Amino acid sequence: MTESTETPAAAAPEKTPTENGTTETPPEETPEKATEEKEKVETPPPKEMRAVVLTGFGGLKTVKILKKPEPSVGEGEVLIRVKACGLNFQDLIVRQGAIDSPPKTPFILGFECAGEVEQVGEGVTNFKVGDQVVAIPEYKAWAELVAVPAQYVYALPEGMTALDAVAVTTNYVVAYLLLFEMANLTPGKSLLVHSAGGGVGQAVAQLAKTVENVTVFGVCSKSKHEALKANNNNIDHLLERGSDYTNEVRKVSPDGVDIVLDCLCGEECNRGYSLLKPMGRYILYGASNIVTGETKSFFSAARAWWQVDKVSPIKLFDENKSLAGLNLRHLLFQHGRADYVRRAVDRVFALWGEGKVKPLVDSTWALEDVAEAMQKMHDRKNIGKLVLDPSLEPKPKPATPAKGKSGKEKKPAKESSEEKKDKEAKEEEKKPAENGEKNGEKNGEKNGEEPLTNGNSDEESKEEKKEKESS
């Protein structure tokens, strides 16, 4: 894929007047544009598309919907007209910049999308125009058009929609690799999975139950327990995040469990290891505590790191235990194991064909509502997959109040969970008038002062303030 250069409209991401944050069809795509192109036949402006762009590392206000030139398809690449994008926790970690060698901002976010092949590059023989596909590219998945190296593109089986595909691919491939390549799940074993209500958690529970007589312990927020009980019966024992769940596990299974799957990191690593039976396996497949701990980004990352005990192989030998890590993106983009991942995708799609994989979608969002979707994932309120659909209209937004009114800073439209904890007592006072989450009023006007990401733009200043306070 050729590197897309920013259009003048998006050249100054910190200044917002020309950015498009509305529900309207952007003017660049109106018939007027064609007229403009006729006037400049010698240097036609590149065609543009909407994309979710990270303009700087940090909070939600750094995520913007911008016009970007349509990508051209390079050798070995496939150009996809995107119908659905998958949100993954990794997107939140990237936004915070809590990753090794992050790309330079601005860049298009996203690691998962599905749609129709619009063009194939030179040397691509396994895809043709019109194929329905899903892709796991290294960034740039959240846009109307995406050019992806063919090795990260997978043909959809007959009958699988783009929505299904983004709900299935990353989550179930991770779950499949965890359970069947790494943990060697066999009948009669027990496993504990964190974030049991999330996309991977649900995939793990579902795939685990394809094996006879497996006991699943699932840890998640108490608030999700009722919904999870109503939705499915794949989790045998629901445990409360933040509680002393290890005691609860020991009540059911005094020897502990055979498998612990941890996407949180931090002190959960040590707890998970200690819960293992002999011959048990602990597998770390994420580090979401890095961005949802008590403090944000650097401080959480450091804490998550120092809370994790290093282990000697000699200890593992004495205790008959096993420690492992799975990082799908490193596997694909740093470790060159695309072939290995493709075999897992094939297997997961086969299981979908057999009806054993039934993806659970929490909700579907317009690109413009990505910040709200990210906040929902951050607050761990989703059950199943969060999906972006470029064809969707954004949710109605609140009316924009006059700035500086009453001498206070603008309040966040939605508080993050940890802010809520701190300020529960003052909740009434704090409830801002402009919180339009439920007022149903549609703001269809283009407005330079309007937060681009549907009402969450000011949260970041609070986050930053909080981080300084706790440092």
Added chain:
Amino acid sequence: MTESTETPAAAAPEKTPTENGTTETPPEETPEKATEEKEKVETPPPKEMRAVVLTGFGGLKTVKILKKPEPSVGEGEVLIRVKACGLNFQDLIVRQGAIDSPPKTPFILGFECAGEVEQVGEGVTNFKVGDQVVAIPEYKAWAELVAVPAQYVYALPEGMTALDAVAVTTNYVVAYLLLFEMANLTPGKSLLVHSAGGGVGQAVAQLAKTVENVTVFGVCSKSKHEALKANNNNIDHLLERGSDYTNEVRKVSPDGVDIVLDCLCGEECNRGYSLLKPMGRYILYGASNIVTGETKSFFSAARAWWQVDKVSPIKLFDENKSLAGLNLRHLLFQHGRADYVRRAVDRVFALWGEGKVKPLVDSTWALEDVAEAMQKMHDRKNIGKLVLDPSLEPKPKPATPAKGKSGKEKKPAKESSEEKKDKEAKEEEKKPAENGEKNGEKNGEKNGEEPLTNGNSDEESKEEKKEKESS
């Protein structure tokens, strides 16, 4: 099993006049004994048996063949008339005392034996008198009779001899658990195994080759390479112990290997980890460097420990790698997973039935020759299993020279490999006249001054001296 108390004959293990180190049938088992028993009808002396007893932790001279009371069979136990005993590296580690909570000496050594059921204890329903069995007890396996809890006893399949059984059971169960429970060996994978000529190494190579298209790298002493090439073709790439074998592996497989099986510990842990491909697994299943490093016991153990890098689960997550340990004896005797091990034994015996497991016996020894067998294992000269057979006559021993002759200490009958390295230049001078290893002269006389363990009794003093020098 009731704890056997020592007979007066063995009460002073450091004084040897009444100990039996000869090839003769011991007087206790001659017809005269029956006459004696008739004379003392009211308090018949307990029946006695020969056993390999560790009289104190240390070198070979601490291993003695003593008369011990025959064990009685307790509730849930099986009494086995032993036909074959398996030597395992763990026996050398136990002899040195390099284990956690060792039993108090003196005790009967050995973790593996096979024979015929002579008696079954109360509550044992799955065995009957006359059954051919193999057992993996916690010590006490190297004796003419052994009482073992039934959970550690396994019935032999039709046609399997006691010799086969001790060559198969421990080694192949370890190899099976490593490859198929822990490493998830599947077609096309590559693996590296240390001590490739040893019992477990040979079992690993053989079982690995039951999977299609697996590449086996085997590390072992150069001296074994020719014999291994002649014996079998299960090892694709033989590498030299002590050489820079990681470079050799990279020449064949630039990305490294999928599986590393390490029974050495020490710096091999770090090397093994670094050789792993992404999604690769390093498994530590032994720590033989603890007793065969440059120094002995404590110093080697400490060195092996400090050479091993501790690893954070976060590193495993970043690198898509896995670390594990397998300790069969902890699994059985500390972790209570006898049921799990039994399933592996069943599977291994089934593979034997299918002709896929073909045990390789290096050599068979009389109980009295146990020290020589241990030395062979220590020097890593065996290819396949070392077996003790209580019915065998000991090898002929050298004539005993007058003590103190020529003012020197008695020379060791056989030098350990590391002593050889140090003293190669002086080899001619050092060759002691009493080295009877090849003189074929049979010493059938009972002799209080005679080393009990067939000519190796003085090696220990040299070992101890060397240890002091290097400390």
